[in-house]
Amino acid sequence: MTIQNGTPSTVFKIVASAVAALSLVAVAAPAGAAGGEAKHPRSGGFSFEGPFGTFDQAQLQRGYKVYREVCAACHGMDLMSFRNLGQPGGPFYDSHFKGGPADNPYVRVLAAEVQVADIDSETGEPIMRPATPADRFPNPYANATAAAGANGGAAPPDLSVMAKARHDGANYIYSLLSGYVPAPEGLQIAPGQYYNPYMAGDLSPFWTGDPDHVPSGGFIAMPNPLADGQVTYDDGSPQTVDQYSKDVAAFIAWASDPHATERKRTGMGVLAFLFIFAGLTYASYRRIWKGIAH
Numbered sequence: 001m002t003i004q005n006g007t008p009s010t011v012f013k014i015v016a017s018a019v020a021a022l023s024l025v026a027v028a029a030p031a032g033a034a035g036g037e038a039k040h041p042r043s044g045g046f047s048f049e050g051p052f053g054t055f056d057q058a059q060l061q062r063g064y065k066v067y068r069e070v071c072a073a074c075h076g077m078d079l080m081s082f083r084n085l086g087q088p089g090g091p092f093y094d095s096h097f098k099g100g101p102a103d104n105p106y107v108r109v110l111a112a113e114v115q116v117a118d119i120d121s122e123t124g125e126p127i128m129r130p131a132t133p134a135d136r137f138p139n140p141y142a143n144a145t146a147a148a149g150a151n152g153g154a155a156p157p158d159l160s161v162m163a164k165a166r167h168d169g170a171n172y173i174y175s176l177l178s179g180y181v182p183a184p185e186g187l188q189i190a191p192g193q194y195y196n197p198y199m200a201g202d203l204s205p206f207w208t209g210d211p212d213h214v215p216s217g218g219f220i221a222m223p224n225p226l227a228d229g230q231v232t233y234d235d236g237s238p239q240t241v242d243q244y245s246k247d248v249a250a251f252i253a254w255a256s257d258p259h260a261t262e263r264k265r266t267g268m269g270v271l272a273f274l275f276i277f278a279g280l281t282y283a284s285y286r287r288i289w290k291g292i293a294h
Helices: 008-034 057-069 082-086 105-112 144-149 169-178 241-256 260-288
Strands: 115-119 126-130 194-196 218-220
Touching (some): 057 241, 082 105
Antiparallel strands (some): 115 126
16 A cells, blocks of 8 residues: 555555654663673783784793683583693603603593493493593583572583684683673672682673663673682792682683694694795796797
8 A cells, every 4th residue: 555545544644653663672772782792802912812822831831820720620621631631732741751641641641530330341330430531621510400500590511612602702701701890889789609800691681770781791500719818829820819710711722622733733734835825926927928929
């Protein structure tokens, strides 16, 4: 139906409906905009960022220690094996050691410090034994249901590829772990939930203050896991929440992409080859077609 052919009452109804719809949109827009957004992650100043970046081995070693002593109590890394710790670019790689990662003495000692479930080959009974470099990092829970039941219904996520699964991975993990602050006054928090300004979410339904100033961030089921002096460093690095967060974020980033440094080096070599090849090709072209009209 066109307006030209409609009666005055019909035209009025159409215009009134359009005005009402626009009014609803105008009213709804501020409400949607009022919902706070997560704060942008802070930069951890990581050495591995950028095309020429490489992992700091000392930082990876500290990060593994934080993971093993703190994070491993709730989070698994199902894609990681202990032998990965000794591979080139890994936390405990030693270029002077000629054996493979599984024979690395540091890795063997670190693995033996962890107990893993196994089956006795003679009796068939379940047993616990020291891990070997071939074993994967053990999961602290038997299954996802057990993990959720032990953590208020929220199963802790696996950290194997966490840095790849989150935007600005390492910086996000660093900011989240070091960003716990007291909840703003006026924010209603349910039991088992914790406020973090770097956690994605919409706090509008839980905010009793000014609707135009909803706090940034969201709720997370994980309480603040770190405290100053919680993990002892042997290299003299600061034993602070900020340093722990940076180190474990670097370790998780490496675990998410353990071949990153090798890939960058290969990429630089390929680019250098292509640059030289392009130069030789152009020089050959100039020489072959020199003096020939074309």
